[in-house]
Amino acid sequence: MKAADFAYRRPADLAGALAILSIEGEDVVPLAGGQSLMPMMNFRVAQPAVLLDLADLTELRGVSLDADGLRIGAMTRYAELARDPLVAQIAPLIGMALPHIAHAAVRNRGTIGGSVALADPAAEIPALLLAMAARIELVSAKGQRVVAADDFFLGLYETARSPDELVAAIHIPTDAGQRRAGFYELARRHGDYAMAGVAVTAGGGPGDALTSPRIAFFGVSDRAMRAHRAEAALAGQRADAETLSAAVEALSDLPVNGDLQTPPQMKLKLAGVVLRRALVGM
Ligand SMILES: Cc1cc2nc3c(=O)[nH]c(=O)nc-3n(C[C@H](O)[C@H](O)[C@H](O)COP(=O)(O)OP(=O)(O)OC[C@H]3O[C@@H](n4cnc5c(N)ncnc54)[C@H](O)[C@@H]3O)c2cc1C
Numbered sequence: 001m002k003a004a005d006f007a008y009r010r011p012a013d014l015a016g017a018l019a020i021l022s023i024e025g026e027d028v029v030p031l032a033g034g035q036s037l038m039p040m041m042n043f044r045v046a047q048p049a050v051l052l053d054l055a056d057l058t059e060l061r062g063v064s065l066d067a068d069g070l071r072i073g074a075m076t077r078y079a080e081l082a083r084d085p086l087v088a089q090i091a092p093l094i095g096m097a098l099p100h101i102a103h104a105a106v107r108n109r110g111t112i113g114g115s116v117a118l119a120d121p122a123a124e125i126p127a128l129l130l131a132m133a134a135r136i137e138l139v140s141a142k143g144q145r146v147v148a149a150d151d152f153f154l155g156l157y158e159t160a161r162s163p164d165e166l167v168a169a170i171h172i173p174t175d176a177g178q179r180r181a182g183f184y185e186l187a188r189r190h191g192d193y194a195m196a197g198v199a200v201t202a203g204g205g206p207g208d209a210l211t212s213p214r215i216a217f218f219g220v221s222d223r224a225m226r227a228h229r230a231e232a233a234l235a236g237q238r239a240d241a242e243t244l245s246a247a248v249e250a251l252s253d254l255p256v257n258g259d260l261q262t263p264p265q266m267k268l269k270l271a272g273v274v275l276r277r278a279l280v281g282m
Pocket residue numbers: 029030031032033034035036037038054074075100101102103106109110111112113114115117118120122123124125165166167168191192193194
């Protein structure tokens with residue numbers, strides 16, 4: 001099938017893009033790497049009246065370090081993140097997850113901002129941002145605001161972003177680089193979306209008690225979500241067999257959703273498996 005007719009706009013800079021969004025509003029759909037949006041348009045799941053191509057917005061591209069920590073421009077591609085030394089230093093969790101995100105061809109085009117804006121419940125990036133206490137910078141013609149990842153992912157493909165806003169950047173606190181990190185996902189084939197996955201960070205030295213743990217699941221519910229009861233079970237404990245079992249038991253009230261292949265009870269079981277594996281060695 002081919003996409004429905006649409007108008008194509010390719011502004012030269014951020015100000016031009018924000019002007020189009022403020023004037024043409026909900027009819028405008030931003031295009032980043034196109035790895036999700038183009039298939040959605042070709043299946044006519046998405047039928048934007050105006051496609052706003054962000055390709056020339058250099059303001060939204062690149063990685064830098066500022067007083068708040070790491071700033072990753074929304075248009076930075078997965079493949080660029082994989083090569084970036086600042087990302088490796090401050091957000092090692094991203095490097096652990098990247099090989100599991102699709103395939104090299106998709107990672108060459110797909111962007112971090114596209115994944116954040118789409119909020120696919122099985123995507124890795126939203127869960128990583130929850131686990132790292134990241135914040136999301138949004139811009140519109142009216143100005144800028146910053147939303148904690150905890151308050152950004154609201155439901156199935158639903159976020160706190162308004163239609164006139166662009167995701168401009170992701171901010172990751174500097175101390176994320178000093179925290180221990182664990183990641184594990186189960187997928188039917190390597191590169192497929194996860195059946196269940198988890199990202200974990202915690203303070204404390206290797207083998208010490210885990211302090212302020214953050215556990216974020218993906219692929220198990222309608223959105224990436226933290227498991228607060230399991231975090232409480234881990235806090236102040238070493239990641240030994242007893243603690244791992246207590247954390248897995250504390251997942252019992254996680255609001256899991258089944259899908260066509262996996263009933264909810266199985267999702268819950270898989271959530272326990274990935275959590276246990278992510279915590280081994282932390
Ligand atoms: C075969 C295949 C396998 C895949 N497997 C995985 C996987 O395992 N894990 C995974 O996480 N993803 C997977 N993906 C999706 C991929 O990661 C996409 O790249 C990503 O979801 C969207 O990024 P994009 O830059 O391509 O965004 P696009 O497809 O261009 O846009 C996605 C959505 O975000 C909006 N958007 C994009 N950028 C912005 C912005 N800056 N501000 C506001 N709105 C914006 C668009 O309007 C659109 O609604 C897969 C894709 C394919 C084709």
